[in-house]
Amino acid sequence: MNFLKLAWRNIWRNKRRTLIAAGSLYFAIVFALFMRSMQFGSYDIMIENSVKMYSGFIQIQDSTYWVDKSMDDLMEFNADLEAKINAQNGVIAVNPRLESFALSSFGLKTKGVFIQGINPDKDDQMTRMSKRLIDGSYVENGENGIVVSSRLAEYLGVKIGDSLVFLSQGYQGVTAADQFPIRGIIKLAIPELDNRLVVMPLDIAQNYYSAPGMVSSLSLDIEGGQHAVDGIAEGLRSALQNTSLEVLKWTDLNAVLKQQIDSDNASGLLMLMILYMVIFFGILGTIIMMTTERMKEFGVMVAVGMSRKTLLFITLTENLFIGLLGTISGLVSSLPFIFYYYNHPIRITGELAAATEQYGMEPLLGFSLEPMIFINQFLIVLMLMGLTLVYPAYKISTLKVIHALRA
Amino acid sequence: MKVIEISNLNKIYNETIIPVHAVNNLSLEINEGEFTAIVGPSGCGKTTLLNMVGGLDKPSSGSIQIQGEDITAYSASRLTQLRLWNIGFVFQAYNLIPVLTAFENVEFIMQLQNKSKSERYERTMELLEAVGLKDKKDVRPSRLSGGQQQRVAVARALASKPKFILADEPTANLDSTSTETLLNIMEELNLKENITFIFSTHDKRVMDKARRIIRLEDGRIIEDQGIIH
Ligand SMILES: Nc1ncnc2c1ncn2[C@@H]1O[C@H](COP(=O)(O)OP(=O)(O)O)[C@@H](O)[C@H]1O
Ligand SMILES: [Mg+2]
Numbered sequence: 001m002n003f004l005k006l007a008w009r010n011i012w013r014n015k016r017r018t019l020i021a022a023g024s025l026y027f028a029i030v031f032a033l034f035m036r037s038m039q040f041g042s043y044d045i046m047i048e049n050s051v052k053m054y055s056g057f058i059q060i061q062d063s064t065y066w067v068d069k070s071m072d073d074l075m076e077f078n079a080d081l082e083a084k085i086n087a088q089n090g091v092i093a094v095n096p097r098l099e100s101f102a103l104s105s106f107g108l109k110t111k112g113v114f115i116q117g118i119n120p121d122k123d124d125q126m127t128r129m130s131k132r133l134i135d136g137s138y139v140e141n142g143e144n145g146i147v148v149s150s151r152l153a154e155y156l157g158v159k160i161g162d163s164l165v166f167l168s169q170g171y172q173g174v175t176a177a178d179q180f181p182i183r184g185i186i187k188l189a190i191p192e193l194d195n196r197l198v199v200m201p202l203d204i205a206q207n208y209y210s211a212p213g214m215v216s217s218l219s220l221d222i223e224g225g226q227h228a229v230d231g232i233a234e235g236l237r238s239a240l241q242n243t244s245l246e247v248l249k250w251t252d253l254n255a256v257l258k259q260q261i262d263s264d265n266a267s268g269l270l271m272l273m274i275l276y277m278v279i280f281f282g283i284l285g286t287i288i289m290m291t292t293e294r295m296k297e298f299g300v301m302v303a304v305g306m307s308r309k310t311l312l313f314i315t316l317t318e319n320l321f322i323g324l325l326g327t328i329s330g331l332v333s334s335l336p337f338i339f340y341y342y343n344h345p346i347r348i349t350g351e352l353a354a355a356t357e358q359y360g361m362e363p364l365l366g367f368s369l370e371p372m373i374f375i376n377q378f379l380i381v382l383m384l385m386g387l388t389l390v391y392p393a394y395k396i397s398t399l400k401v402i403h404a405l406r407a
Numbered sequence: 408m409k410v411i412e413i414s415n416l417n418k419i420y421n422e423t424i425i426p427v428h429a430v431n432n433l434s435l436e437i438n439e440g441e442f443t444a445i446v447g448p449s450g451c452g453k454t455t456l457l458n459m460v461g462g463l464d465k466p467s468s469g470s471i472q473i474q475g476e477d478i479t480a481y482s483a484s485r486l487t488q489l490r491l492w493n494i495g496f497v498f499q500a501y502n503l504i505p506v507l508t509a510f511e512n513v514e515f516i517m518q519l520q521n522k523s524k525s526e527r528y529e530r531t532m533e534l535l536e537a538v539g540l541k542d543k544k545d546v547r548p549s550r551l552s553g554g555q556q557q558r559v560a561v562a563r564a565l566a567s568k569p570k571f572i573l574a575d576e577p578t579a580n581l582d583s584t585s586t587e588t589l590l591n592i593m594e595e596l597n598l599k600e601n602i603t604f605i606f607s608t609h610d611k612r613v614m615d616k617a618r619r620i621i622r623l624e625d626g627r628i629i630e631d632q633g634i635i636h
Pocket of ligand 1: 420421422423427428429447448449450451452453454455456
């Protein structure tokens with residue numbers, strides 16, 4: 001017989017009550033894990049789609065260009081600069097890009113498009129854009145063929161081999177007008193992009209905009225994804241201190257996305273807070289009952305020589321048992337499902353899918369296995385259980401043995 | 408040998424509008440091996456006196472010396488230690504721990520004393536044998552009769568090898584057969600092992616077993632007589 005065993009038996013004095021308490025924790029944990037895993041999973045997908053595939057986690061732009069996006073504030077890109085950036089820890093590759101808008105037309109149809117001039121092979125190492133090809137072939141160095149996004153192609157009614165005419169303004173006010181043959185069609189997850197993206201080789205774009213040797217941004221391929229961004233950006237900032245160049249993080253480049261994630265995250269946290277508050281008061285009620293109905297017994301134990309510290313240790317252990325029962329069963333029963341859905345994200349269909357896409361998101365429900373999700377929920381429950389201990393701790397420390405015995 | 412020495416002990420309850428002088432300038436000595444009954448009508452101060460001797464309650468004035476040390480100024484934790492190592496308690500309502508078996512209820516005290524497993528086992532079995540409940544060792548209190556529970560309580564009180572046992576009306580909830588059995592066990596332990604018993608009662612049959620009767624009235628000793636059986 002030891003005190004742990006005593007605590008274990010104590011929690012089963014009232015089976016139903018303990019099961020309800022542990023069950024409410026179980027429910028809270030399962031709910032919280034699914035919700036958080038799904039939230040973080042969808043953030044990962046969103047980031048994957050719009051950051052990795054498009055902006056990159058870090059970009060370097062001329063500080064003026066970052067503000068006004070004017071063709072006249074492009075930056076020069078040369079081997080020196082590339083070497084300097086590449087020297088930073090964590091930088092895998094520097095992808096120069098020239099991006100701007102143009103008016104496209106085919107037959108009688110016209111549409112504003114977003115032109116992205118890239119270094120085909122290198123850029124693709126990071127974005128894997130070529131994997132999205134649904135027809136034809138991807139852009140290639142030295143070829144003036146372009147790739148258009150699927151909804152744009154559909155809108156304009158173009159197919160492989162057709163030529164698109166672009167009209168725009170180039171470097172220092174020069175008129176830019178030319179036509180390009182379509183080599184391929186890509187389908188992009190983000191509807192916003194799929195409506196208007198045109199990809200062409202960097203040198204073709206530089207020619208078109210009369211800006212040879214100039215780029216609008218350098219998109220960096222980095223090691224470690226979103227979690228490595230801050231450190232690498234810091235290093236780059238000090239390396240580029242005396243230039244007019246600005247180091248931008250994905251959160252700067254995708255302010256709307258970042259905001260979406262932050263507000264979704266906050267609403268999730270609020271929901272959990274309310275849930276945990278309800279659970280907390282339920283558990284507190286249980287603990288109060290478990291304490292109150294045993295005051296006489298506590299008195300007996302102290303009378304026969306148990307220290308209040310030992311008595312508190314026993315109630316703490318009881319509390320811990322209930323907490324662990326709820327959390328561990330919750331963890332164990334939700335992990336396999338979360339693991340499964342992590343590997344098999346749920347594709348949303350029907351009206352919900354259309355609605356999701358309207359918000360510029362891919363209709364995919366992903367799950368995250370980020371360890372912090374699990375650790376946090378576990379710690380929250382333990383903390384709440386710890387808080388409920390305040391009641392027995394107070395009752396035990398102020399216990400009057402003769403009063404308790406008389407009860 | 409003197410085990411307890413009480414001098415000029417007072418306890419005044421101020422909890423109600425009229426103060427109650429529950430123990431009134433009481434002096435008393437208890438020697439090793441006594442089998443003493445504190446008797447008197449309900450409300451005469453028996454429980455109050457035993458609680459103070461057991462370190463469960465503080466006197467208003469006066470001193471209580473246990474083995475030569477005044478315990479009235481002890482801190483709460485020191486009193487807990489005193490109770491654990493020197494005093495055995497038997498309560499009127501048995502007060503066994505319901506989730507523990509008879510064996511575990513007795514062993515529990517030695518657990519608090521950090522005694523080794525083998526020592527705990529041996530002594531617990533010895534005590535259960537002495538109170539005639541060896542065969543009930545794995546039974547929980549709810550499945551024992553009142554008399555059996557109180558015998559386990561006596562075994563528990565003895566587990567720590569205390570200097571004396573305080574029993575406040577130990578037979579008040581028992582029928583006459585169980586009362587007889589319990590008293591015989593207590594008497595035997597007292598005679599054979601020289602264990603000091605101090606018990607309160609207002610039951611005539613219980614008084615008849617005692618070898619010293621201290622009669623209280625309004626918190627005062629009105630009679631203190633030794634009895635030779
Ligand atoms: N906590 C208390 N507060 C006020 N009066 C008390 C308290 N405990 C006991 N008394 C009073 O003290 C007197 C002695 O009580 P008690 O020691 O319980 O007597 P006994 O055990 O002999 O019946 C009684 O008058 C009782 O009402
Ligand atoms: Mg009494």
